[in-house]
Amino acid sequence: xxxxxxxxxxxxxxxxxxxxxxxxxxxxxxxxxxxxxxxxxxxxxxxxxxxxxxxxxxxxxxxxxxxxxxxxxxxxxxxxxxxxxxxxxxxxxxxxxxxxxxxxxxxxxxxxxxxxxxxxxxxxxxxxxxxxxxxxxxxxxxxxxxxxxxxxxxxxxxxxxxxxxxxxxxxxxxxxxxxxxxxxxxxxxxxxxxxxxx
Amino acid sequence: xxxxxxxxxxxxxxxxxxxxxxxxxxxxxxxxxxxxxxxxxxxxxxxxxxxxxxxxxxxxxxxxxxxxxxxxxxxxxxxxxxxxxxxxxxxxxxxxxxxxxxxxxxxxxxxxxxxxxxxxxxxxxxxxxxxxxxxxxxxxxxxxxxxxxxxxxxxxxxxxxxxxxxxxxxxxxxxxxxxxxxxxxxxxxxxxxxxxxxxxxxxxxxxxxxxxxxxxxxxxxxxxxxxxxxxxxxxxxxxxxxxxxxxxxxxxxxxxxxxxxxxxxxxxxxxxxxxxxxxxxxxxxxxxxxxxxxxxxxxxxxxxxxxxxxxxxxxxxxxxxxxxxxxxxxxxxxxxxxxxxxxxxxxxxxxxxxxxxxxxxxxxxxxxxxxxxxxxx
Ligand SMILES: Nc1ncnc2c1ncn2[C@@H]1O[C@H](COP(=O)(O)OP(=O)(O)OP(=O)(O)O)[C@@H](O)[C@H]1O
Ligand SMILES: [Mg+2]
Ligand SMILES: [Zn+2]
Numbered sequence: 001x002x003x004x005x006x007x008x009x010x011x012x013x014x015x016x017x018x019x020x021x022x023x024x025x026x027x028x029x030x031x032x033x034x035x036x037x038x039x040x041x042x043x044x045x046x047x048x049x050x051x052x053x054x055x056x057x058x059x060x061x062x063x064x065x066x067x068x069x070x071x072x073x074x075x076x077x078x079x080x081x082x083x084x085x086x087x088x089x090x091x092x093x094x095x096x097x098x099x100x101x102x103x104x105x106x107x108x109x110x111x112x113x114x115x116x117x118x119x120x121x122x123x124x125x126x127x128x129x130x131x132x133x134x135x136x137x138x139x140x141x142x143x144x145x146x147x148x149x150x151x152x153x154x155x156x157x158x159x160x161x162x163x164x165x166x167x168x169x170x171x172x173x174x175x176x177x178x179x180x181x182x183x184x185x186x187x188x189x190x191x192x193x194x195x196x197x198x
Numbered sequence: 199x200x201x202x203x204x205x206x207x208x209x210x211x212x213x214x215x216x217x218x219x220x221x222x223x224x225x226x227x228x229x230x231x232x233x234x235x236x237x238x239x240x241x242x243x244x245x246x247x248x249x250x251x252x253x254x255x256x257x258x259x260x261x262x263x264x265x266x267x268x269x270x271x272x273x274x275x276x277x278x279x280x281x282x283x284x285x286x287x288x289x290x291x292x293x294x295x296x297x298x299x300x301x302x303x304x305x306x307x308x309x310x311x312x313x314x315x316x317x318x319x320x321x322x323x324x325x326x327x328x329x330x331x332x333x334x335x336x337x338x339x340x341x342x343x344x345x346x347x348x349x350x351x352x353x354x355x356x357x358x359x360x361x362x363x364x365x366x367x368x369x370x371x372x373x374x375x376x377x378x379x380x381x382x383x384x385x386x387x388x389x390x391x392x393x394x395x396x397x398x399x400x401x402x403x404x405x406x407x408x409x410x411x412x413x414x415x416x417x418x419x420x421x422x423x424x425x426x427x428x429x430x431x432x433x434x435x436x437x438x439x440x441x442x443x444x445x446x447x448x449x450x451x452x453x454x455x456x457x458x459x460x461x462x463x464x465x466x467x468x469x470x471x472x473x474x475x476x477x478x479x480x481x482x483x484x485x486x487x488x489x490x491x492x493x494x495x496x497x498x499x500x501x502x503x504x505x506x507x508x509x510x511x512x513x514x515x516x517x518x519x520x521x522x523x524x525x526x527x528x529x530x531x532x533x534x535x536x537x538x539x540x541x542x543x544x545x546x547x548x549x550x551x552x553x554x555x556x557x558x559x560x561x562x563x564x565x566x567x568x569x570x571x572x573x574x575x
């Protein structure tokens with residue numbers, strides 16, 4: 001259906017670019033925005049621009065942050081001998097929610113996937129390797145439990161082991177095909193406890 | 199398992215068809231192109247979440263329509279009913295699958311829950327075609343027995359696609375010299391080893407089912423034999439890790455060839471399931487009738503194999519059951535099928551049933567004409 005307003009049409013277009021949002025939902029969201037008071041809409045627009053302007057990547061762990069280094073990297077309470085490698089920032093949040101892990105992180109920015117044109121150069125692999133020094137005793141590989149995560153785990157463990165650091169991976173307690181982000185906290189905790197040396 | 203009712207709406211040439219099946223033989227009678235096979239395809243959607251031949255979902259939507267719906271009542275052997283519903287919308291493409299109004303976690307978890315055995319002219323190539331057809335037969339049978347196997351299969355296909363893309367990139371000079379092939383190789387061998395082990399065990403067990411089924415269909419001393427020939431020879435008792443090790447070694451031996459050809463040359467995607475009758479290759483030497491009889495034997499065997507492992511009778515979907523068979527063999531096959539479970543049979547000819555089957559509430563007949571179902575007179 002074509003709306004008479006070009007502005008509305010454009011907003012629908014923008015919403016439909018969001019992941020999981022189809023044409024119909026985009027229409028519903030746009031009509032909802034139309035009904036909101038102007039202040040609320042301004043607030044929302046500011047929030048949208050805010051995430052782009054204020055958030056950047058931590059120069060140490062590559063997690064998204066407003067301050068650099070991020071609160072985790074800067075915290076004196078964290079165990080600096082442990083580095084947990086994850087694919088995306090939301091995986092950091094998933095592990096943090098368990099309240100069990102006290103070490104640092106490294107966000108790779110994805111996993112190896114030739115079909116998507118992603119090789120080691122498209123990931124923050126070099127940055128990870130430069131972080132490995134005498135302070136780091138163990139690297140935990142916590143990739144998503146799918147074939148891309150598995151290949152990345154194998155790849156990284158082969159690079160890391162010659163550096164003399166202990167390398168482990170989280171146990172596959174997470175249902176196959178499931179993403180780390182969706183694993184419940186109990187499963188993740190068990191997976192972290194049951195990590196396997198590589 | 200039986201299917202007691204089905205409804206097809208805007209599915210292929212059916213505008214809206216409803217059928218109440220009997221628990222025994224259900225015959226769908228009609229001339230060519232009337233919509234008989236389409237009904238079997240609809241049952242396949244309920245059981246396997248997709249068409250039994252490689253057709254895309256959008257082709258099943260009736261021409262000029264936007265959505266098809268299929269709904270069926272499945273009754274387990276223990277008596278528990280489930281309402282299964284599939285709807286597919288063309289634009290934007292969306293498939294909804296529910297069991298008792300609940301969406302399953304994933305479609306792959308549905309496979310095996312409502313077991314089916316399908317015989318179709320499209321499957322004729324199991325005995326006569328390329329090895330891929332026989333691998334598909336093995337995979338579908340095993341997937342209905344083990345969701346672990348199905349998960350491995352899905353994973354393996356993904357690894358293979360990733361690895362083949364990388365090899366193709368390497369060949370085209372598009373991947374750096376540092377392109378890490380090794381992780382994908384190890385991944386491939388690990389999952390491949392599990393698949394080969396499962397298939398080896400399957401072939402060893404399944405061969406005797408086929409022998410028994412074949413001898414119940416034909417008198418004589420022809421003995422069929424199945425032999426699994428994996429890319430890496432492994433003893434019947436080999437562990438998945440051993441097989442994976444053998445696979446790795448072969449991949450390393452053929453590394454240069456793989457890079458030159460830009461594709462994976464070692465793994466269960468290259469395996470063969472050899473069929474023979476009295477020691478001669480079926481694929482090369484069997485007559486059309488022998489092919490068909492062997493195909494029916496494979497399906498009868500599949501029925502009993504699934505029944506014993508799932509404790510549930512599969513639903514038999516038999517498309518064009520009697521084509522290529524003489525009257526005597528048709529009667530024999532009908533007698534064997536009659537002792538199994540629920541069967542839905544399509545045919546253009548009623549002759550094989552005449553005098554053999556008494557139509558009642560258990561055994562039913564329907565006529566299909568231009569996508570409309572009538573109780574046969
Ligand atoms: N998407 C569709 N929309 C409308 N009609 C369709 C669609 N797909 C297939 N058909 C029609 O369905 C008919 C084929 O149905 P089906 O394959 O079930 O026939 P059949 O009764 O099994 O015939 P045969 O005895 O030749 O195997 C054809 O007439 C074809 O044109
Ligand atoms: Mg047909
Ligand atoms: Zn940081």
